[in-house]
Amino acid sequence: MKKRVLAIVMSxxxxxxxxxxxxxxxKHTLSTEETKHTVDKQYNDTVQLTETDIQKMNDNKxxxxxxxxxxxxxxxxxxxxxxxxxxxxxxxxxNGVASLIGLSAGSEFFCVFGEQDSKGYTYYTFQQxxxxxxxxxxxxxxxxxxxxxxxxxxxxxxxxxxxAEEKTFISAAQAESIVKKQYPDIDFKYYTDYTQKSAxxxxxxxxxCMVVYTSNPEQSVxxxxxxxxxxxxxxxxxxTSVPTSSIGSAIDDAYKTEDYFKNLQAxxxxxxxxxxxxxxxxxxxxxxxxSQDGKYYLADIDRKIMVSDYAAFNYDxxxxxxxxxxxxNGWDDNYLITYYNYIxxxxxxxxxxxxxxxxxxxxxxxxxxxxxxxxxxxNNACFYGVNNGWACFGSSQANRYGxxxxxxxxxxxxxxxxxxxxxxxxxxxxGAINExxxxxxxxxxxxxxxxxxxxxxxxxxxxxxxxxSMSNPNLYKQPAYVGDEYYGANVxxxxxxxDNGSVHQNNSLLSHIAYRLYKDGMSLSDESKLWYTxxxxxxxxxxxxxxxxxxxxxAKINGLDKYxxxxxxxxxxxxxxxxxxxxxxxxxxxxxxxLEIKVSDELAQGCDFVGVYSVxxxxxLTYESSVCPDVNxxxxxxxxxxxxxxxxxxxxxxxxQNYGYQRSGWASGTDYLVAVEIENGKTTNLDDxx
Numbered sequence: 168m169k170k171r172v173l174a175i176v177m178s179x180x181x182x183x184x185x186x187x188x189x190x191x192x193x194k195h196t197l198s199t200e201e202t203k204h205t206v207d208k209q210y211n212d213t214v215q216l217t218e219t220d221i222q223k224m225n226d227n228k229x230x231x232x233x234x235x236x237x238x239x240x241x242x243x244x245x246x247x248x249x250x251x252x253x254x255x256x257x258x259x260x261x262n263g264v265a266s267l268i269g270l271s272a273g274s275e276f277f278c279v280f281g282e283q284d285s286k287g288y289t290y291y292t293f294q295q296x297x298x299x300x301x302x303x304x305x306x307x308x309x310x311x312x313x314x315x316x317x318x319x320x321x322x323x324x325x326x327x328x329x330x331a332e333e334k335t336f337i338s339a340a341q342a343e344s345i346v347k348k349q350y351p352d353i354d355f356k357y358y359t360d361y362t363q364k365s366a367x368x369x370x371x372x373x374x375x376c377m378v379v380y381t382s383n384p385e386q387s388v389x390x391x392x393x394x395x396x397x398x399x400x401x402x403x404x405x406x407t408s409v410p411t412s413s414i415g416s417a418i419d420d421a422y423k424t425e426d427y428f429k430n431l432q433a434x435x436x437x438x439x440x441x442x443x444x445x446x447x448x449x450x451x452x453x454x455x456x457x458s459q460d461g462k463y464y465l466a467d468i469d470r471k472i473m474v475s476d477y478a479a480f481n482y483d484x485x486x487x488x489x490x491x492x493x494x495x496n497g498w499d500d501n502y503l504i505t506y507y508n509y510i511x512x513x514x515x516x517x518x519x520x521x522x523x524x525x526x527x528x529x530x531x532x533x534x535x536x537x538x539x540x541x542x543x544x545x546n547n548a549c550f551y552g553v554n555n556g557w558a559c560f561g562s563s564q565a566n567r568y569g570x571x572x573x574x575x576x577x578x579x580x581x582x583x584x585x586x587x588x589x590x591x592x593x594x595x596x597x598g599a600i601n602e603x604x605x606x607x608x609x610x611x612x613x614x615x616x617x618x619x620x621x622x623x624x625x626x627x628x629x630x631x632x633x634x635x636s637m638s639n640p641n642l643y644k645q646p647a648y649v650g651d652e653y654y655g656a657n658v659x660x661x662x663x664x665x666d667n668g669s670v671h672q673n674n675s676l677l678s679h680i681a682y683r684l685y686k687d688g689m690s691l692s693d694e695s696k697l698w699y700t701x702x703x704x705x706x707x708x709x710x711x712x713x714x715x716x717x718x719x720x721x722a723k724i725n726g727l728d729k730y731x732x733x734x735x736x737x738x739x740x741x742x743x744x745x746x747x748x749x750x751x752x753x754x755x756x757x758x759x760x761x762l763e764i765k766v767s768d769e770l771a772q773g774c775d776f777v778g779v780y781s782v783x784x785x786x787x788l789t790y791e792s793s794v795c796p797d798v799n800x801x802x803x804x805x806x807x808x809x810x811x812x813x814x815x816x817x818x819x820x821x822x823x824q825n826y827g828y829q830r831s832g833w834a835s836g837t838d839y840l841v842a843v844e845i846e847n848g849k850t851t852n853l854d855d856x857x
Contacts, residue, residue, distance in 0.1 A: 213262045221246050221264075230719060232712045238269040238326050240709065241716040243319040243723075250315040254278040257291040257309040260317050268307070269326020276307065276324070279373075279589060282526065282703075287313030288724055290703050294373065294589050295324045298331035301373040304707040306589045310720075319720055323708035336364060336401040342377035346397045349405045355381035358394070361414045367398055367422065368553050369406050376400050380414045389460040389489075390427055409485065409555045422556025424530045425471065427487075431455035433468045440500040440507075443567040443631040450507045454495055462491040465498065465506050470513050470531070471523070474506055477534035477561055478542060485555045490535065502535050505562045505569025509533055512572070512579035515612045519699060524558045524582030532557035536564055548574055550581035558582050571630040572618040576609030583608075583702065590707040594661035596747075597707065598670030600714055603677035604702060606637060610678075611695050624682045637682040640675035644792055647679050649742030650754025652805050656797035657748075662774035664818050665795040677714065680737045687733055696725045711743040748797065756805050760845040762794075762813075764802040767857035771800035774818040775856075782810040782842040808847040812840040815856055828853060 221244060222229050229244030247260035257278075261270065275296045283289045288310060295305035305324050312318040337345075339362035346355070358380040365378045379397040386393055392410035399405055412426040437451040455466040465474035466489070479488035490502055509531065513523065523529045537545050544565040551559050560578055568574040584604055585591050591601050606626055613619050613629075621628045624637035636642045646654035655669025666672055685694060697718065704717035715738045722731050742750035764777065776795045780788040791811075794804045813828040814837055827837045832854040845851055 213265075215266045216246060216263045218267070224248075230716045232716050234708075236269070236326060238322075239264070239267045239320075240323065240706070241319070241321045241704075241713045242267075243716055243720045245317055246320070247317040251289075251309070251311045251317060252315060254281055254291050254293075257311070258293075260309060261307075261320075264320075268320070268322045269324060271327045271329060273330035274324070274328065275331070276305075280526075284700065284703075284724070285520075286724055286726075288318065292587075292589060295328075297325075297328050300375075302328075304590050304592050306706040308704065308706065310704065319704075321704055321706050321709065321713065321717065323706035336375075337377060337399070337403050339377065339379075341403065342379050342397075342399045345399050345403055345405055346379050346381065349397075353384060355384070355395075357381050358414055363415070365398075367406070369398070374398075374400060374406065376406060380411075383410050386410070389457055389462070391430070391459065392426065396422070407485070407555065424556035427473065428455075428466070428468050428471055428530070430459065431457055431464065431466060431468055434463070434495065436463075436495055436498065436503075438496075438498075438503075440504045442504070442570055448504070450503065452503060452507050452510065454492075456495075460491075462493060463495040465490045465502060467510060470510065470517075471528060472506070472509065472513065472531040472533065474502060474533045474535060477537045480532070480534050480554075480559070482540055487532075499535075501562070501564060501567065501569055504567075505535065505575065506533060508569060508572050508575040509560065509579065511616060511618075512576045512612065515576065515616070516579070516583060521583065524579065525586035529553060529558045530556065532559050533562060534559060535562045537561040538563075548578055550578045550585070552585070566632060567630045568627060568632075569630075571613070571627045572616060573606075573609040573613040574627050574630060574634075576612035577605040577626070578609075580605040580608040587702050588705060588707045588709075592707045593667055593670060595657040595668035595670070596673075596710045598661070598667050599673035600677060600705075600709065600711070602670050602674035603681075604698065606635065606674055606678045607681040607698050608695070610637065610681075611691050611698070615691050615695070624678070624685070635675065635678075637675065637678040638686075640679055645672055645675035647675065648740065648754070649676065649747050650751035650805065651756065652759065652807065653792055654751060654754075654804065655795065656751055656801075656803075658774075658795050659772050659798050660774050662818070664774040664776055664816070664823075665793075669795075676741055676743060677711075680734075680741060683737050684730065684733065687730075689727075689730060693725070693727055697721050697727055697730075700724055711738070711747070712745075715744060748799065752801075752803050754805060755848070758847055759805040759807050760847055761850040762802065762804050762806050762811075762845060763850055763852045764796075765855040766796040766800045766802060767855070768800055770817070770856060771796040771798075776816045776818075777802055778814040778816060779806065780812045780814070780840075782812050786842075788812055788840075806845045808845055810842040810844055812842060813853065814840070826856075 218231055225244040231239055232241035234240050246264050251257050251260055276293045279292045279294055281289060281291045291309040293307040295302045302325055307322045307324050308320060310319045342362055343357055361380045363378050366373055366375050376398045381395050383393050383395045392412050394411050394414055395408050396411050397408045409422050411423045432455060434454045434456055435451055436454045439447040439449045441447055453467040455464045455468055457464060474490040476488040479486040492498060523531060539545055545563055546565040547563055548568040549561040551561055562569050584601055610624050619629055625633050626635040627633055635645060640647045641652055644653045653672060655672045658665050658668045661667040700721035701717040704720055705713060718734050719731055722728055738744050776793045778793050779791045781791050782788060794802050796802050815826040815833055817824040825837050826833045826835055827840045829839050830841050833856060
């Protein structure tokens with residue numbers, strides 16, 4: 168569906184409205200008779216458009232979404248009269264809406280990439296900079312229609328950041344001295360003539376840096392990597408290092424991970440793998456022969472995918488311990504099926520002209536034997552970013568998630584959304600939205616590949632450990648709508664104790680809508696187009712209102728306008744539009760009562776939670792769920808009518824301190840818990856916690 172059409176060199180930065188830092192935005196009133204709005208190139212002469220002006224340009228059909236600070240975060244509609252032929256024109260188009268999206272004089276940003284879809288729409292993606300660093304979650308997208316005119320924008324830029332102090336890069340000599348200080352006991356040979364400025368992705372952010380090249384005293388016998396690239400920030404912080412086969416690099420390929428594929432010889436392996444249920448599946452996967460060490464690798468030369476050990480890469484300074492075989496046999500079944508399904512996920516997005524997670528063919532590293540620092544297997548699967556030039560995925564031997572294409576597709580989609588949005592705020596609403604997109608696309612991928620017999624949109628059903636149901640979220644303790652049973656409100660401090668603000672628990676709010684669209688007649692092919700295009704429209708800070716607007720925009724782009732009313736109906740029914748806190752407080756459900764607990768402002772700042780336990784007739788307890796104070800310090804949740812016990816968990820640096828609800832109120836410990844009756848249709852208030 169998408170095709171990358173350009174990549175702007177990372178060092179090219181655009182200063183919007185430069186030279187006007189001492190001016191306030193001029194106020195202009197547009198003539199009501201005007202049908203064309205002239206936008207001068209100089210900011211001081213640029214008319215600032217209002218929502219009313221833009222509605223006139225769109226026959227009152229434009230869609231606006233505003234942030235809490237009253238800046239536009241999504242605009243669906245035309246806002247600029249001139250044609251947009253390239254990214255510079257896209258920047259020019261923003262002058263007239265600068266005050267709407269919060270761009271102040273001196274705002275600094277750069278174009279990351281542009282892309283065009285099969286419908287002829289072009290998407291320009293920008294990131295904001297301040298003081299030489301890319302601002303976290305700060306992404307802006309300009310969408311251009313097939314005729315070359317502005318069709319909309321989305322923005323999560325930090326508004327009115329002002330002008331940063333000018334930064335000066337350290338010198339080449341200073342950069343080399345920092346490397347020497349980092350490795351005082353290693354006698355590197357330094358290739359001073361090649362020390363250069365560059366920009367790399369580090370911890371999900373683009374960082375300007377100096378690159379220092381040295382010899383590699385620990386060169387592997389398996390790969391010809393005689394040099395090391397060392398990356399140092401402009402301010403003198405040592406970032407990381409990677410081995411490389413050559414000196415000097417283009418800015419868009421600083422890590423040069425493709426070097427690992429250069430001298431490998433392509434081959435295949437065909438064999439049967441044993442699945443979790445005891446059945447077998449015959450698969451064929453690419454392998455590669457390395458003449459330097461005489462070993463075979465689980466490696467796909469064409470797609471640039473390799474399989475390596477998780478612990479070595481994550482706990483041993485990025486060391487690549489690739490999975491190999493002496494004779495192209497004896498491969499671990501879990502490695503094989505996981506590798507096989509990641510190839511299928513790759514091909515699914517490649518069919519939409521997105522090769523790898525970003526469309527730029529970034530090499531993929533599947534790291535197996537996922538574990539903690541003690542070497543203990545972790546029961547999980549994950550995408551953990553772009554590290555040392557690799558798009559990294561984790562797979563564990565503690566489960567068979569690699570057998571489930573929907574789980575693999577889920578993780579792969581995390582990479583796609585992170586690349587498209589240029590970051591992910593993995594907390595509260597935005598985190599739940601991100602998780603939902605992964606569930607939706609993973610499930611569509613699995614169903615379109617005929618890799619499941621499940622029609623109820625379950626997740627991981629082919630691993631022997633079903634995790635979620637998009638058709639019936641309550642079945643796996645997830646909400647179907649805002650305020651439903653198991654709904655988790657936004658929290659002040661996202662943390663592992665509250666699932667980063669219920670990012671997994673609440674992902675059903677959006678995925679259930681995807682299922683409902685399918686049941687209402689939308690084909691899997693159209694669902695794929697609808698949701699994928701909306702990924703290209705949203706930003707890291709897009710909330711449910713933004714996603715709603717972007718889905719309507721996506722429906723328009725893909726010729727699915729007939730579903731617009733249904734999308735609106737489903738979002739309204741789910742309580743996802745407007746004030747979601749109030750929607751949650753006001754929700755009622757037959758067979759349920761409401762639990763209310765007020766938590767002090769101080770405790771609400773932490774990661775505390777309340778464990779909910781049903782009480783059987785014999786007094787035994789069964790854990791049901793956990794709920795957390797919301798941003799207002801309020802625990803307000805629907806619970807099925809019945810008898811319950813409650814334990815308040817206070818999270819400290821030393822661990823969790825438990826306080827049980829007893830006849831006298833909250834008390835330390837979990838003995839003498841009282842059974843509280845939750846009545847249908849009624850609210851039960853427990854004592855405040857302070």
